[in-house]
Amino acid sequence: MSLFAARRLVKRFGGLTATDHVSIEVEAEEVHALIGPNGAGKSTLVNLISGLLQPDEGTVELDGVDLTPLPSYQRVRKGLSRCFQVTSIFPGATVRDNLLLAAQAHSGSSFRFMAPRNAEAALQDRAHELAVRVGLDKEYDRIAGALPHGAQRKLDVALALAADPKLLLLDEPMAGMGPEDSARMVELIQLLRTDMAILLIEHDMNAVFQLADRISVLVYGRVLTSGTAADIKGNAEVQSVYLGTEVHA
Numbered sequence: 001m002s003l004f005a006a007r008r009l010v011k012r013f014g015g016l017t018a019t020d021h022v023s024i025e026v027e028a029e030e031v032h033a034l035i036g037p038n039g040a041g042k043s044t045l046v047n048l049i050s051g052l053l054q055p056d057e058g059t060v061e062l063d064g065v066d067l068t069p070l071p072s073y074q075r076v077r078k079g080l081s082r083c084f085q086v087t088s089i090f091p092g093a094t095v096r097d098n099l100l101l102a103a104q105a106h107s108g109s110s111f112r113f114m115a116p117r118n119a120e121a122a123l124q125d126r127a128h129e130l131a132v133r134v135g136l137d138k139e140y141d142r143i144a145g146a147l148p149h150g151a152q153r154k155l156d157v158a159l160a161l162a163a164d165p166k167l168l169l170l171d172e173p174m175a176g177m178g179p180e181d182s183a184r185m186v187e188l189i190q191l192l193r194t195d196m197a198i199l200l201i202e203h204d205m206n207a208v209f210q211l212a213d214r215i216s217v218l219v220y221g222r223v224l225t226s227g228t229a230a231d232i233k234g235n236a237e238v239q240s241v242y243l244g245t246e247v248h249a
């Protein structure tokens with residue numbers, strides 16, 4: 001059984017079927033990328049998976065738990081974390097305080113039996129560990145909103161990691177990045193994949209081909225095909241979908 005499975009998801013907006021019986025699975029430690037031209041329904045699918053939208057049909061399951069009836073925040077508790085295309089950081093606070101808040105939000109009852117001073121120390125450790133993990137330890141005391149774009153995206157990833165996800169949903173993590181920052185983000189995702197499964201929605205095809213074990217191509221709300229990078233590169237139907245369109249996915 002796969003770690004994660006979305007099964008036959010359907011979402012209609014009036015007469016438009018934005019998600020048309022989409023099934024997608026992610027195995028433990030797998031990076032599964034989702035690509036598709038503009039308007040293919042990627043954002044809608046991500047919202048259905050993370051719980052910002054409710055499907056008209058279909059189910060979302062993680063590690064044997066049916067997440068479909070749960071709101072976003074409960075899905076996070078069950079192990080499904082999402083990074084946002086629009087970052088979710090507090091721009092006026094330091095990296096440290098952003099991470100402390102996230103660590104605290106996800107600490108649940110873990111510090112309940114500790115003396116307050118020990119609980120505070122454990123939170124500080126956790127926040128610093130998250131900064132180290134994404135390579136932001138040198139920026140720890142800087143104001144988040146003043147960081148370069150690439151560093152802000154890393155912080156966004158660190159905030160999602162605070163929940164200790166089993167599945168990390170990365171929604172266009174390379175958006176707006178230059179080649180150097182993109183390369184760093186690829187390195188970071190390579191590190192993370194040893195600890196969690198990743199569903200990656202990304203327009204940067206270089207990054208997708210480097211990272212993905214499996215790629216699914218979404219067109220008009222349906223999965224056109226799924227396969228390895230080599231399968232997808234050699235697929236005539238995929239090529240024709242992108243031909244003459246704004247090829248950035």
Ligand SMILES: Nc1ncnc2c1ncn2[C@@H]1O[C@H](COP(=O)(O)OP(=O)(O)OP(=O)(O)O)[C@@H](O)[C@H]1O
Nearest residue numbers: 013016017018036037038039040041042043044045
């Ligand atoms: N809330 C909504 N109400 C009505 N139609 C919507 C809504 N959200 C999305 N759609 C429509 O559903 C289709 C899929 O949109 P979606 O944003 O999911 O595509 P996408 O693949 O994420 O595109 P992009 O890469 O441009 O963000 C589009 O035709 C869009 O206009």
